[in-house]
Amino acid sequence: MRAALLQLTSGDDPAANLPPLLAMVDSAVAGGAGFVLTPEVTNCVSGSRPRQVEVLRGEDEDPTLAALREAAARHGIWLSVGSLALKTDDPDGRFANRSFLIGPDGGIAARYDKIHMFDVNVSETETYRESAGYRPGGEAVVADTPFGRVGLTVCYDVRFPHLYRALAQAGAGILLVPAAFSPVTGAAHWEPLLRARAIECGAWVLAAAQTGTHPTSTDRVRRTHGHSLAVSPWGEVVADGGTEPGIAYVDLDPSAVADARRRVPSLSHDRPWDGP
Numbered sequence: 001m002r003a004a005l006l007q008l009t010s011g012d013d014p015a016a017n018l019p020p021l022l023a024m025v026d027s028a029v030a031g032g033a034g035f036v037l038t039p040e041v042t043n044c045v046s047g048s049r050p051r052q053v054e055v056l057r058g059e060d061e062d063p064t065l066a067a068l069r070e071a072a073a074r075h076g077i078w079l080s081v082g083s084l085a086l087k088t089d090d091p092d093g094r095f096a097n098r099s100f101l102i103g104p105d106g107g108i109a110a111r112y113d114k115i116h117m118f119d120v121n122v123s124e125t126e127t128y129r130e131s132a133g134y135r136p137g138g139e140a141v142v143a144d145t146p147f148g149r150v151g152l153t154v155c156y157d158v159r160f161p162h163l164y165r166a167l168a169q170a171g172a173g174i175l176l177v178p179a180a181f182s183p184v185t186g187a188a189h190w191e192p193l194l195r196a197r198a199i200e201c202g203a204w205v206l207a208a209a210q211t212g213t214h215p216t217s218t219d220r221v222r223r224t225h226g227h228s229l230a231v232s233p234w235g236e237v238v239a240d241g242g243t244e245p246g247i248a249y250v251d252l253d254p255s256a257v258a259d260a261r262r263r264v265p266s267l268s269h270d271r272p273w274d275g276p
Helices: 014-030 049-055 063-075 155-159 161-169 183-201 254-263
Strands: 002-007 035-037 078-086 096-102 108-113 119-121 127-129 141-145 148-152 174-176 204-207 211-213 223-225 229-231 237-240 246-251
Touching: 002 014, 002 204, 002 229, 014 035, 014 063, 014 246, 063 078, 063 096, 096 148, 108 141, 108 148, 148 161, 155 161, 155 183, 161 174, 161 183, 174 183, 183 204, 183 223, 183 229, 229 246, 237 246
Parallel strands: 002 035, 035 078, 148 174, 174 204
Antiparallel strands: 002 246, 078 096, 096 108, 119 127, 141 148, 204 229, 211 223, 229 237
């Protein structure tokens, strides 16, 4: 299966983001991809709560999701919508950061709400409180496809290895990590974290990413790291999207998962311990 990782610079206008996104999906299919992956918050990158309230929609009304489902059906492909920012019915008004796996019939094969919220102080001038605007999910998700069992995660989840181990022990040989990673933490941690998750789990890690300086209608500028990565089950980086919007391709070999897990069968070597 050829996978295509779409690297985007989404702004805070979902309607403006959609046409170039769909054109990139078409290009990926023309390039031979049967599995197309988009990054985190594909529909809207924004640090403004009022702007999000204005432009976001619920799952059933979201035009980006509807258009991507139609594109998957039209092309007959599998499509990972890395995540969408969506309104919810939560009393406190927080949004969902929700990932979707769409099948070649356009149906939703799986959905996953990001579990771990990015509440960090990267520097004196760069602070994030994702939990202020988004409510965390509470369920790990795997889905079966003809090319392997897929585990769904999003961005900051990558710092919690026990989640990936659980997905791998549940049979996932492909782990998805769509992201909108900070340039500071991205330069220091992005590749090592993704390679570590691949090595620990003996799994393909596919991480489509946002990149660059994102168009905004407010004075809150957002920049992301880019470098969409595909990492083999042996920990080798086999595709790197660099820092410009574009498409990175990787040919997935399911036998590489079995080979890595045969050579180092650590997923079956867990032992109980006492303490600390």
